[in-house]
Amino acid sequence: MEQEFFARNPIEEALHDYKQGLGTFTQKMPDIASHYNAFTEACFKEGALSQKDKQLIALGISLYSQDEYCIIYHVKGCLDQGASEQEILEAVGVTAAFGGGAAMSQAVTLVQDAMDDLNQLKQ
Numbered sequence: 001m002e003q004e005f006f007a008r009n010p011i012e013e014a015l016h017d018y019k020q021g022l023g024t025f026t027q028k029m030p031d032i033a034s035h036y037n038a039f040t041e042a043c044f045k046e047g048a049l050s051q052k053d054k055q056l057i058a059l060g061i062s063l064y065s066q067d068e069y070c071i072i073y074h075v076k077g078c079l080d081q082g083a084s085e086q087e088i089l090e091a092v093g094v095t096a097a098f099g100g101g102a103a104m105s106q107a108v109t110l111v112q113d114a115m116d117d118l119n120q121l122k123q
Contacts, residue, residue, distance in 0.1 A: 011072055011117035018069045044077075052081035059088065060095040063103045063111070071106060075114040085115060 007013035026033040044054050055077035062070035078088050092107040 008121060009117040011114045012121060014069060014072050015076065018073060050081070052078065052083050052087075055081050056083060056087065056091040059111075060091050063092065063095045063106050064099040066102060066106065068106070068110060071110050072114050075111055076118055079115070079118055088115065 005016055007016055022033075044051060044058075049057075055074055059071065059074040059078055062074050075088065078091075088111065089107075092103070092111055096104040096107060
């Protein structure tokens, strides 16, 4: 029997929803999911760029493309890889230079909320 999940905040709920959806997709399309997961794992491995740098890049791309689930996921990735709030906000600034108001609006709302909520979960 599956245990019922109670999110402590909206960001945790969004992450849970994403993981649940990914699990369902993986059950229905295991070949595609396994190849996609292997590809993304290879892309995010430590290399000439650190994993933290790769998460900051991914956050910028997520903001530019207005993908809210990926924004949340990569804010978490940035924090998990030790990025400071200042580093995240600088990456957001670079993204806003290219993505304009749409990227900035996500930055001053969703990115800030995600950082706050995820940091509260760590406590």
